[in-house]
Amino acid sequence: MKKIEFSKEAKAAIVSSIRRYFEAELDQPIGVLPAEFLLDFFADEIGAHYYNQGLRDAHAALLRKMEDLAEDIYLLEREEKNKGTTA
Template sequence: MAEIKFSNAQKATIVDQIQKYFEKELDQDLGQFDAEFLLDFFTEKVGSYYYNQGLNDARALLDDKLDTITESFYELEKVTEFD
């Protein structure tokens, strides 16, 4: 699996969201360093689960679309004496 990386802008947005969550839901101030540390921890320890689920969802969607395409080919076939 490729390493999960975020751009600086993405990381800043996520860190901001973590800080807002801690403030709103837990009534705790979380500094930037602690929020970045928490993000790094979850990225390393939990990110793979989300990554794999995303791959499974994409695979299921692709399988579904390929089935539809395959059915469309059968619908286009003309009847011949070989059938």
């Protein structure tokens, strides 16, 4: 699997969220560099789990849409004349 990477803007936003969390929930300030290391650790260690769950959710959504489409197509069918008669 390709390494999970974030744009500079996304990484900055995530790092900012990590820093806010540490300050608000743990009463422990954390610097930018340690927050970036923590983000990289989580991306490497558990990122695949979130990515795979996203794929499973997308797959399930696609299957639901395909079932809806199959039902819509079935509803478009018309009754055939002379159905059930033999020639």
